[in-house]
Amino acid sequence: MADADAELVAESQRGDPAAFEELVRRHQRMIHSLTFRMSGSLADAEDLAQETFLRAWDQIGSFHGGAKFSTWLYRVAVNACLNWRAGESRRFHLHARAAEELTPQTHETSSAEKQHEVQTALLKLPAKQRAAIVLTIYDGMNHAEAAHVLGCSETTVSWRVFAAKRKLKRLLAAGGTAQRTPRVEPQSPAENRPPISHE
Amino acid sequence: MNDAELTCRLKAAPAPERPGEYWDDFPSHIRVQLRRNRTEFAPKRAWRLRLACAGGFALGVVLTLACVEFRVPQAVSQAIAKQQRNFDARLARLDTGLHKLVLNTDGMGYLLTEPN
Numbered sequence: 001m002a003d004a005d006a007e008l009v010a011e012s013q014r015g016d017p018a019a020f021e022e023l024v025r026r027h028q029r030m031i032h033s034l035t036f037r038m039s040g041s042l043a044d045a046e047d048l049a050q051e052t053f054l055r056a057w058d059q060i061g062s063f064h065g066g067a068k069f070s071t072w073l074y075r076v077a078v079n080a081c082l083n084w085r086a087g088e089s090r091r092f093h094l095h096a097r098a099a100e101e102l103t104p105q106t107h108e109t110s111s112a113e114k115q116h117e118v119q120t121a122l123l124k125l126p127a128k129q130r131a132a133i134v135l136t137i138y139d140g141m142n143h144a145e146a147a148h149v150l151g152c153s154e155t156t157v158s159w160r161v162f163a164a165k166r167k168l169k170r171l172l173a174a175g176g177t178a179q180r181t182p183r184v185e186p187q188s189p190a191e192n193r194p195p196i197s198h199e
Numbered sequence: 200m201n202d203a204e205l206t207c208r209l210k211a212a213p214a215p216e217r218p219g220e221y222w223d224d225f226p227s228h229i230r231v232q233l234r235r236n237r238t239e240f241a242p243k244r245a246w247r248l249r250l251a252c253a254g255g256f257a258l259g260v261v262l263t264l265a266c267v268e269f270r271v272p273q274a275v276s277q278a279i280a281k282q283q284r285n286f287d288a289r290l291a292r293l294d295t296g297l298h299k300l301v302l303n304t305d306g307m308g309y310l311l312t313e314p315n
Contacts (some may be wrong), residue, residue, distance in 0.1 A: 017230050024226040036214045053229045118212035137209050169200045
């Protein structure tokens, strides 16, 4: 295992929580970013990140150093996100929170508007396509690395990326057109609910 | 919109930043959770151990009973086989005696003597 984390991983495998805490410190931003892209909510991203690290601690004995620790951790995080099935009530809260967190206020810059638009489009993708986009575009993985993390073939990743890009282009183009029209605030939270797709 | 424009647009939307204290606190929060999980799991493990012991004891009792039940018919069959051998031996002696009786002209006196 020619990995900067090798020693900390070995100590964690021997049951040292301090070593694991250091691993969490090193990888927390990466995992939070992934879980935010996957869930669309800061609060759920936090829950998912926490779940990821707790699962990683439970399963760290099964890490044999065949890949980088960060890749293995990504896999744990992606699985946690894909297995995350929100009930209707939880989904309602998610969207309410997501709207609260992401809807730009009048004094905020247009980058917040863009962020909201992109995140809404991402949430409309099926979860596996969303994961493929997050890994390849935001985390800069190639299709082989993404396939390793997602536990599928490279061809499957290529197809998911292709399908996701096609859908995102359509959604963002539609969003861009809508941006030029006056924004109508929804009257109830249900109207403010962008559909989240779990494939 | 081509692929490059899409990638550019996606990357232009960064994830919202969290305050610095959040990143300082998160790892220790995970460590606390690990400790809590360990204490929560401890009674569960003890309960599982007790269940495993009870299961092992029950299995032992069942196996013992099965062995005892198996030995009873075995003893009966051994007794029957022994009786059968005994009977066969007696029948063979009777056969020999009758043969001598028929061939010997000395008469009934042989009937009262045991064949050797």
